[in-house]
Amino acid sequence: MTDMPVGERRQLAPPVDDSGVLGWIRRNLFSSWANGLTTIVLVLAMGWVLSWFLEWAVFTANFTASTGAECRGQGACWALIREKYRYIFFGSFPYEQHWRPLFAVIAMLAMLILSADRRMWNWRLIVIWGVGSFVTFLLMFGQLHLPLSLVLFIAMVVGASGMSLRKGIGSPTEILAYRVAAAVGLVGLVLRIVGVLPGWSLAIAPLPYVETGLWGGIPVTIILATYGLAFAFPYGILLALGRRSNLPLIKGLCVGFIELIRGVPLISLLIMASVMLPLFLPSGVTFDKFLRAQVAVILFAGAYIAEIIRGGLQSLPKGQFEAADAMGLNYVQKTGLIILPQALRVVIPPLINTFIGFFKDTSLVLIIGIFDFLNTANQALVDPNWAGFPGEVYLFAAFVYFIFCYSMSRYSKYLEYELNKGTRR
């Protein structure tokens, strides 16, 4: 068909190299002249913005000024951050004791990082959180007083949960130990409430006391978010189980609570806790403002977590419930050993998503006069010596928030991969 002589072959051009960096660029950025033009325009625009930003943030920035006046008319005034960073991080905590909130933050981060490891998801978790919380609050308060009633309460809870979870599984001595613990706790608590037992408390007081009114900055943000979620989690589980209960009263209460809380904004709960609640209490009786905010966060987070967990419960096939029933497990055992471990595995990524949300939502406490990280940053702006540099301060705050939230989001991604190993093809 062709007039090419026999034995000769047409010389074809070598194929376009689409491997390596150049190949990738050619394939993705310059595949047609329209794409090429778009790429060039975007690169130029990005370069222009970046050079403008670098000019402002680095080249003409002032890192050393001692008052805001020296900073005026130049680039970014990072000297402001240098002057105020300790206040922004730790608020009004006594200045010479700033190592305490610093180590408290480290303790909390260590606690969170350790609990992120799946190998710790057993009894170790309780130890990690017990020790971590103890260290954190000892550092923040300086003094802890463990009242007798708390010890009795813990004994009662441990005994009761052991009794129901290990029923028919544990050895008779183990069950007896749980019974004793629960009985001692219950009787002790009753006696304490009646007033027979005095209000002993174990005092651990190595450092000067710092009341919560002086707390501020990043420890407040982390405490509110971490303990808000830590307490909301079991509370949310109970709510979710209650919502699926067959008992109309329990079901009604749980549904009512969840819908009520989800129906109002967090701000209104915080205002209720800080403005309305004190008016309902008898005169002279006050709760710590920080504790009230913490409780409001817990109640709010609890309702959201309950709904997430309900999603996990509903995703379980009915056979799981029936199989557990067929094995003769009681309700607590069925829920604790069969249902929850599977349901929670499904909902961990959305739970972390909630945590990220709450980490940022806690900055709402500024409307009730608690100085979280964003609010201490705001306060730094009010100083007349340094007024007029909101951009620098908010960029700094955004940067710190980003570090926290981005690491949590990466962790969530990793966890999703880990937990789905069993179901992935």
Added chain:
Amino acid sequence: MFNKFLAAGAAVATLVTAASAAYAGKDLDAIRARGAINCGVGIGTAGFMLADSQGKWKGLSVDVCRAVAAALFGDAEKVKYQPLTSQQRFTALQSGEVDMVMGNATYTLTRDTALGLDFTGVFYYDGQSFLVPKALGVKSAKELNGATVCVAPGTTTELNLADYFRANKMTFKPVVIEKVDEIRAAFFAGRCDVYTTDASSLAATRAANVPPPRSFDDFVILPEIISKEPLGPVVRHGDNQFADIVRWALYAMIEAEEYGITSKNVDEMLKSDNPVIKRILGVTPGMGKALGVDEKWVYNIVKQVGNYGESFDRNVGKDSPLKIERGLNKLWSQGGLQYAPPIR
């Protein structure tokens, strides 16, 4: 927890041992037992109450709390500050969370009566005014007909503004912005001709927020003050003795300025022959006993906090970045309104 036990124990001890001090109200007893005043302060207002870079509360309002602590305990540092928003401040006082509020609250009849609170004096006479660029060429608020005015929403400021313009048969276009930073930015960017709020805040804005290349001198605060905003310390009804101490701690600062007693010369003043100064500083005893505090109460206030003029200059006046004029807050003897009844 421990402090509460201590407080309870000490309160019982006070009740048992000091039947003679039974006239002291329960608030004062609780404060004495606690060993510190719970002082509610506003959330960050430059010059009045603001945590500095080290986290310590400073300002003119804060100094009044410190003066009360100096009078009660002889130590101006025995104050626990509770930051409160303007929604919370009176509830916190009513519920006993704080003993006094220095939240830059305007003294009005309803607050003084129906809320169950008492204002014990006026530590700063403020009032709403107007900030305009000099380039506008306006000398008086009466010339502002048709102006665009930046104002914060939901405050008496907004209502006063409307009243003033209506009373003077003028019109204006409001630009309503919630956050102070944003109002300032809008004003300096030229979105409005006039920025209106309390004169103290306008002075702060002019002192510290004018973006270059313009400066302090390119803006003027118009002379008209269109509202009365007397700011005072607030205590709750029910403990008159504590209210007296708060009232007279402030009067003592003003009285000290009037008689030229400053934190620097207070020790020499102890040797003064002037019978008034002798009475004030407790060299001639009697005043402290009448108030139920130490005889050296004024000495402690002046030594540790300073007199009213010193505190004013240091926090909001000529030695501060705000550079607010004394104006109405001059002593009565210099043409202002600050007038303390005699300490005798």
